[in-house]
Amino acid sequence: EAQVTQNPRYLITVTGKKLTVTCSQNMNHEYMSWYRQDPGLGLRQIYYSMNVEVTDKGDVPEGYKVSRKEKRNFPLILESPSPNQTSLYFCASSSYIYNEQFFGPGTRLTVL
Amino acid sequence: ELKVEQNPLFLSMQEGKNYTIYCNYSTTSDRLYWYRQDPGKSLESLFVLLSNGAVKQEGRLMASLDTKARLSTLHITAAVHDLSATYFCAVVPNTGNQFYFGTGTSLTVIP
Numbered sequence: 264e265a266q267v268t269q270n271p272r273y274l275i276t277v278t279g280k281k282l283t284v285t286c287s288q289n290m291n292h293e294y295m296s297w298y299r300q301d302p303g304l305g306l307r308q309i310y311y312s313m314n315v316e317v318t319d320k321g322d323v324p325e326g327y328k329v330s331r332k333e334k335r336n337f338p339l340i341l342e343s344p345s346p347n348q349t350s351l352y353f354c355a356s357s358s359y360i361y362n363e364q365f366f367g368p369g370t371r372l373t374v375l
Numbered sequence: 376e377l378k379v380e381q382n383p384l385f386l387s388m389q390e391g392k393n394y395t396i397y398c399n400y401s402t403t404s405d406r407l408y409w410y411r412q413d414p415g416k417s418l419e420s421l422f423v424l425l426s427n428g429a430v431k432q433e434g435r436l437m438a439s440l441d442t443k444a445r446l447s448t449l450h451i452t453a454a455v456h457d458l459s460a461t462y463f464c465a466v467v468p469n470t471g472n473q474f475y476f477g478t479g480t481s482l483t484v485i486p
Contacts, residue, residue, distance in 0.1 A: 362423065
C-alpha cells in the first residue's frame, strides 16, 4: 500500500531532550516536506527536500533540523525542544513539487 | 510577507445548498492546491490547479483558479453531511518551492 508513515504518533517529552520524528514513504517520491499545525494558524512548512541531499528552509525552520540521506526517509530532529514546539506535525511527499502531496498520519508532540 | 486568506473561516450550511469558499493570496503564483482534513485526521489532497483558468471537479466539489486576481474558489454543490470537514488551500509562489497554507475553512453541513 502506498503510504507515508511517521513515528512516533504521540510523544510527550521535556525541554531540552533531543528527539527525532521519523518519516518514510514507499512511493519513490522526490519531494518531501515537514509541517506543523497549530490552531488558528493553519499549516506552516518547516523544511522541505527536493531530492536526496537537497533540503531547504520553510517558513518556520528555527529549532529544527532535517536530513535526506535516502530518498524514502526524511527525519525531523529537535535538538533542544522547547514548549513552543508543542504542536501537531505532518510529513508529506509528492512525486514532484507541483503534484499532489500525500500526508502522513501526524505526530502529536508535547514539550513540557 | 506572503499571505493566504480563506473566507469564510467557519461555514455552517444546510444539506442541499450551494456555497463557495474563497482563497486569496498575495503573491504571483499559478500553483494552487486544495486539501481536506477530517477532525483528528490527516490531510487529503482534493485538487491541484496549475494554470490560470484551471477548473477541476470531483463529485460535489469544483475548484477554479484565477491567477490574475490571485483567487481560487472551492464551490460546493448540493451539500451533504459527508462534506463536513476543514478545507485548506495552499500556494507555491512562482519564485520558490515553499508551500503556504491558508488557515482553513471549517465546514459543517446540517440536515
